[in-house]
Amino acid sequence: MTAPDIEGLEVGTELPPLTVRFTRERLVRYAGASTDFNPIHYSDHFATQVGLPGVIAHGMLTMGAALRVVTDWVGDPTAVTAYAVRFTRPVVVPDDDSGADVTFEAKVTAIDGSVVTVGIDASCAGVKVLGAARAEVDLERVGA
Amino acid sequence: QPMFTDPELGLALRRIVHGDQRFSYRRPLRAGDVVAATLTIDQVRMRSGTEIISTSVLITDESGDEVGTAAATFVHSRGTE
Numbered sequence: 001m002t003a004p005d006i007e008g009l010e011v012g013t014e015l016p017p018l019t020v021r022f023t024r025e026r027l028v029r030y031a032g033a034s035t036d037f038n039p040i041h042y043s044d045h046f047a048t049q050v051g052l053p054g055v056i057a058h059g060m061l062t063m064g065a066a067l068r069v070v071t072d073w074v075g076d077p078t079a080v081t082a083y084a085v086r087f088t089r090p091v092v093v094p095d096d097d098s099g100a101d102v103t104f105e106a107k108v109t110a111i112d113g114s115v116v117t118v119g120i121d122a123s124c125a126g127v128k129v130l131g132a133a134r135a136e137v138d139l140e141r142v143g144a
Numbered sequence: 145q146p147m148f149t150d151p152e153l154g155l156a157l158r159r160i161v162h163g164d165q166r167f168s169y170r171r172p173l174r175a176g177d178v179v180a181a182t183l184t185i186d187q188v189r190m191r192s193g194t195e196i197i198s199t200s201v202l203i204t205d206e207s208g209d210e211v212g213t214a215a216a217t218f219v220h221s222r223g224t225e
Contacts, residue, residue, distance in 0.1 A: 036157070037157070038157050038158050038160065039158055040158070046158070050159075058162075059162040059165065060162070060165065063165060077172075078169075078172035080169060081168065081169050081170075082166075082167065082168045082169065083166070083167045084164070084165065084166035084167070085164065085165055085166075086163065086164040087161075087162050087163060087164060087165075
């Protein structure tokens with residue numbers, strides 16, 4: 001496995017962006033995989049009753065999808081040493097063929113030895129859905 | 145998971161909104177690892193009918209060494225259901 005070249009990195013270096021499509025089917029699959037069967041993730045009736053605009057994606061699904069922008073870039077998911085997000089806005093997933101597209105963009109925000117901090121922006125229909133999302137990767141862990 | 149099914153706590157997953165989530169990883173999990181996860185409710189703040197619950201989970205391996213941590217904030221409303 002080849003780690004990104006630390007010498008070629010600087011604060012502000014952009015990672016290749018990623019767009020992930022969230023559909024109702026995907027939410028159902030994630031509910032089963034995670035055992036999070038909160039009905040806000042599959043029932044419009046329940047979601048609107050609790051004041052949401054409709055069925056929303058699991059925050060952890062968005063969080064996991066967002067980290068792919070980092071793991072695809074670094075090439076080895078075990079290099080991730082820390083990852084944190086705030087769930088600021090819900091990802092509303094309509095019951096249709098196209099669902100909701102979430103776009104993830106990331107750039108290097110700090111470099112400390114072999115540890116690179118990456119800030120991630122996640123947006124759906126032009127609205128930011130994650131706040132203060134950042135991951136730390138230790139390039140020395142790549143392939144270790 | 146036990147946090148949402150403990151009858152004494154009276155929390156319901158369906159009234160929970162996930163506010164934030166933080167992970168740290170000391171080392172990757174490997175096939176065959178046996179780990180224990182210990183959840184601590186660090187803080188509960190009340191704000192106009194909702195509880196803001198801060199939790200942290202410590203994950204340790206069989207020799208007691210830390211594998212990683214997971215910390216989260218949940219917003220729970222005491223509904224009438």
